[in-house]
Amino acid sequence: MPHYLKIELLRMFRNKRYVIFVVVFPVVFYLLYSNLWGSEVDQATGVKASVILMVSMAAYGALAASIMSSAVPWAQERQSGWLRQLQITPLPGWAIITTKLIASMVLVLPSLLLVGLAAVLTQHVSLPVGEWFGLIGALWIGVIPFVALGLTIGSLLPPDTAQPVAMIGMFGLALLGGLWFPVDIMPSAMKSIAHVLPSYDYASIGWNIVAGDAPETSAVLGIAGWAVALGALAVLAYRRATVRA
Amino acid sequence: MNAIAFTGVTKKYGDVVAVDGLTLDIPIGSTVALLGPNGAGKSTSINMLLGLLRPTSGDIKVFGNGPDQAVTRGDIGAMLQEGSLIPELTVRESVDFIRRLYPDPLPLDEVLRMADLTDLAGRRADKLSGGQTQRVRFALAIAGGPKLLLLDEPTAAMDVESRRSFWDNMRAYAAQGRTIVFATHYLEEADENSDRVVVIARGQVVADGTAAEIKSGVAGHAVSFRLGSQSAAGLDALSGVSAVEIQADRVTLRTGDPDATVEALYRKTTLDVRDLQIHGADLEDAFLALTKES
Ligand SMILES: Nc1ncnc2c1ncn2[C@@H]1O[C@H](COP(=O)(O)OP(=O)(O)OP(=O)(O)O)[C@@H](O)[C@H]1O
Ligand SMILES: [Mg+2]
Numbered sequence: 001m002p003h004y005l006k007i008e009l010l011r012m013f014r015n016k017r018y019v020i021f022v023v024v025f026p027v028v029f030y031l032l033y034s035n036l037w038g039s040e041v042d043q044a045t046g047v048k049a050s051v052i053l054m055v056s057m058a059a060y061g062a063l064a065a066s067i068m069s070s071a072v073p074w075a076q077e078r079q080s081g082w083l084r085q086l087q088i089t090p091l092p093g094w095a096i097i098t099t100k101l102i103a104s105m106v107l108v109l110p111s112l113l114l115v116g117l118a119a120v121l122t123q124h125v126s127l128p129v130g131e132w133f134g135l136i137g138a139l140w141i142g143v144i145p146f147v148a149l150g151l152t153i154g155s156l157l158p159p160d161t162a163q164p165v166a167m168i169g170m171f172g173l174a175l176l177g178g179l180w181f182p183v184d185i186m187p188s189a190m191k192s193i194a195h196v197l198p199s200y201d202y203a204s205i206g207w208n209i210v211a212g213d214a215p216e217t218s219a220v221l222g223i224a225g226w227a228v229a230l231g232a233l234a235v236l237a238y239r240r241a242t243v244r245a
Numbered sequence: 246m247n248a249i250a251f252t253g254v255t256k257k258y259g260d261v262v263a264v265d266g267l268t269l270d271i272p273i274g275s276t277v278a279l280l281g282p283n284g285a286g287k288s289t290s291i292n293m294l295l296g297l298l299r300p301t302s303g304d305i306k307v308f309g310n311g312p313d314q315a316v317t318r319g320d321i322g323a324m325l326q327e328g329s330l331i332p333e334l335t336v337r338e339s340v341d342f343i344r345r346l347y348p349d350p351l352p353l354d355e356v357l358r359m360a361d362l363t364d365l366a367g368r369r370a371d372k373l374s375g376g377q378t379q380r381v382r383f384a385l386a387i388a389g390g391p392k393l394l395l396l397d398e399p400t401a402a403m404d405v406e407s408r409r410s411f412w413d414n415m416r417a418y419a420a421q422g423r424t425i426v427f428a429t430h431y432l433e434e435a436d437e438n439s440d441r442v443v444v445i446a447r448g449q450v451v452a453d454g455t456a457a458e459i460k461s462g463v464a465g466h467a468v469s470f471r472l473g474s475q476s477a478a479g480l481d482a483l484s485g486v487s488a489v490e491i492q493a494d495r496v497t498l499r500t501g502d503p504d505a506t507v508e509a510l511y512r513k514t515t516l517d518v519r520d521l522q523i524h525g526a527d528l529e530d531a532f533l534a535l536t537k538e539s
Contacts, residue, residue, distance in 0.1 A: 007342045011333040081328030085385060088295045089346040090319045244299055 001095055008103035012069050018107070021068055026061030026111050027118050030054065034123050045211040050123035054115055055206035058139055060179045061111025063199060066143040067170045069107040070100060070150030075162035078154070078241055087242070097151065097238045104147040105140070112139055127210060135209045142202045142223050146173070148230035155237035173199040198226035246309060248273045248393050248424035249294065254303030256289050256448075263289040265448035267303070273392075276416075276425040278435035278456075281445035287428035288326050290445070291397050294426075295323055307393065315393070319347040322391035324382045324399050326428075332371035336362055339370060340384045347389025359414050360384035375402035383411065387418055394418065396427035400434065412438045432460070433525060460525065468506050469497040471519040483509040 012018045030053060038050035077083050086096060116136065119125040127135070149169065153162050174180055176190065177199025183191055194200045201222035205215040249271040256264040264286040271277050279287045292298040293305055296312035307315035315321050330339055340357065344350040357363045360380045365373070373381065379402050386394060396415070400408045415438065419425050429435050435442045436456035444452035444459060452459050460466070473494050481489045485502035500506040503523050510518060 003342060003345050007331075007334065007338065010338070011331055014333040077331075080330075081325060082331060084297060084325060085328055085343070087297060088316055088321065088323050088325075089343060089389065090317050090348065091346045092317075244297055 001099060004091070004095065004099045005103055005106075008099060009106060012073070012103070012107050015073075017072075018065070018068055022061060022065040022107070023110050023114060025064070026057045027114050029060075030057040030115050030118050031122060033057070034119070038123050045207075045213075047207075047211050048123075048125075050119060051125050051127075051210050052207060054119035054123075054125055055135070055139075055210055056179045056203060058112050058115040058135075059199070059203040059206055060174045061115055062108045062139055062143050063146050063174055063179070063202070064170050065108045065111050066104050066146040067150040067153075067166050069104045070147050071153040071162050071166035071169075072159060074100060074151060074154030075157055075159040079159055083242070093242055096242075097235070100151060101144075101147055104150065105143060108140060108143050112136055131209055131212070135206055138205050138209060138215065139202070142205060145198045145223060145226040145230045146202075148227065148234040151234040152230065152237045155234070155241040173197060176200075177203060179203055196222075198223055198230075201226070246273060247271060247306070248275075248308060249426065250304075250306040251290070252304045252306075254290075254293065254300045254305055256286070256293060256298065257301045263448055264293070264300075267445075267448065267450065269443060269450060269453075271424065271426060273308075273424050274422050275441055276419045276439045277427075278439035278442045279426060279428045279445055280430070280432060280435045280442050280459075281428075282430065285445045286448040287445060288397055289448075291323070291395050291426070291428060292325075294395060295321060319349065319389050320391055321393045321395065322386040322389050323395040324379075324386040324397060326397040326401075328382060330370035330373075330378060330381060333369065335367050335369050336373070336381050336384075337366040339381065340388050343385045344388035347391070349390055350388055351390040356384050356388045359387060359418065361410055361414065376404060376407045379403055380407070380411070383414070392423055394423060394425045396425070398428050398430070400429075408434075432456070436460070436525070466500050466503040466506075467497050467524040468500055468503050468510070468521070469495055469524070470510075470521045472496040472516075473519070475516055479514065483513065485509075 033053050034050045038048070038053065040049040041047070042049065042052060083096075087093070113136070116132075150166065153166050153169065157165060176194050177197045178186070178194055179199060183194045183200065186194060201219040204219050205223070208215045208219070247270045249269070251267045251269040254264055254267045255262065267286075267290065279290065281287050289298060293300055294307060294312055296316050305312055308320055334342075337353070337357070340362070341353050344353060344356065357366050360383050362380055362384055365377060370378070370381065379399065383399060386396065400411055403411060415425065427439070440455065442452070442454065442456050442459050443450055471494055472491065477489060477491055477496055480486065480496065480498060483498065483506055485500040485506040486498045487501065488499040490497040490499070498506055507521070507523065510516070
């Protein structure tokens with residue numbers, strides 16, 4: 001299993017789509033946005049935009065990483081026959097989905113850390129050590145529902161549909177969840193959609209932490225609920241995809 | 246003990262009966278060819294042996310256990326009819342990964358050598374040709390050192406040269422006392438590389454024996470030579486001949502027994518036989534003949 005994990009990580013780091021969308025995009029957008037608005041200050045919390053943007057772009061990067069590293073590669077493996085290649089080895093079935101979950105979670109770390117590093121180096125963002133750990137830890141554990149979503153998509157759809165669905169899901173969640181534009185400036189209909197999305201709960205836990213507040217219970221429960229629901233769905237979809245008839 | 250035992254195995258896909266009451270024992274250490282045309286049920290049978298498909302009825306044992314157990318124990322390695330590799334991984338990385346999943350694998354360098362991949366070990370899978378990919382898939386099949394090796398049309402996409410060395414490699418693997426079952430469309434391939442040929446048609450065994458036994462039961466051989474302006478009269482009466490075909494100045498005699506036909510050609514006719522050629526039975530003929538009987 002550790003070797004399987006290593007192989008999964010290796011192949012994603014060699015995958016251009018992953019590196020561009022996940023590692024390069026969030027950092028580039030952070031640099032761009034923080035140059036434009038970095039010094040503005042949020043009225044309600046007194047937090048600088050460079051810090052809020054850091055959370056938003058890190059959240060976007062993690063969201064993108066978790067979906068991109070799960071949905072399409074998994075759909076491709078099913079279609080190309082690689083899954084069957086694994087199924088005829090002694091590797092147990094549960095090890096495949098577990099390894100994919102762990103690999104996706106590891107693949108989230110580069111975007112989290114690089115956006116944070118860009119913020120420190122270019123905008124001189126500084127947070128108490130506890131807040132750094134809390135922020136990165138929360139944004140890391142919080143990707144579980146998105147990995148589950150990616151694996152569900154990969155289990156249910158062939159690669160050529162999984163690709164656009166994963167993209168739409170990723171940008172939809174990012175946009176409507178307020179990672180690109182603040183939810184406060186959205187029309188009220190969109191605002192109410194945003195509030196039920198896991199991506200909004202996810203990012204708002206981060207925003208709360210950098211404001212020095214405890215995460216809201218509703219957000220934590222929201223993420224946990226989505227994790228359970230999408231996790232169960234992912235397991236069911238995985239069973240369906242690997243059933244032997 | 247048998248490596249493989251099918252007992253009354255039937256597999257239906259809706260209305261399609263892919264495998265129809267198959268009963269077949271394959272002893273440990275033998276190399277068996279499953280010969281049959283498209284849609285005969287070869288792949289379905291192999292996939293059932295691997296537990297990828299479940300029989301609709303009947304029973305399958307691999308070394309005395311169910312297929313799932315055999316797979317979990319690392320007793321089986323297989324090259325499925327279709328399948329590609331992970332594009333971003335090198336040959337060595339893929340082979341080593343699969344190898345390590347087995348309890349008692351072959352050494353990595355030996356696997357690479359046995360599949361003629363030593364020179365390609367560092368190449369990424371998306372930079373391999375079709376025939377090279379097949380070789381990697383063969384390497385994945387043997388990497389775990391399985392006691393039973395299943396090959397579903399393994400030489401598809403290989404050129405003549407690669408085919409030859411592929412079969413040499415397979416025989417080297419078989420020589421270590423292992424059991425091998427391979428599916429093919431070609432009687433010649435079956436003939437040269439197996440010690441037993443099981444002909445399958447419409448999901449049933451229609452012939453089972455050595456390649457020589459199968460071929461001798463089939464009027465699928467041909468003897469041809471340049472006839473020129475000589476008369477073809479009487480050729481259809483020669484021993485073994487079932488049909489006479491004339492094309493331009495060549496005549497082709499279809500026969501079940503080429504030895505007897507050639508002998509009769511020289512002894513019983515006064516023809517000037519030029520440019521004589523003897524063709525082995527091909528699958529088409531063998532298959533037509535075999536299915537006519539059933
Ligand atoms: N998933 C499926 N659904 C419906 N019918 C199927 C399916 N797979 C195979 N069949 C049918 O079952 C029969 C046997 O197919 P199988 O693939 O076992 O043949 P084969 O001997 O391997 O042929 P080939 O030489 O073309 O590979 C065929 O009639 C085929 O159309
Ligand atoms: Mg087949």
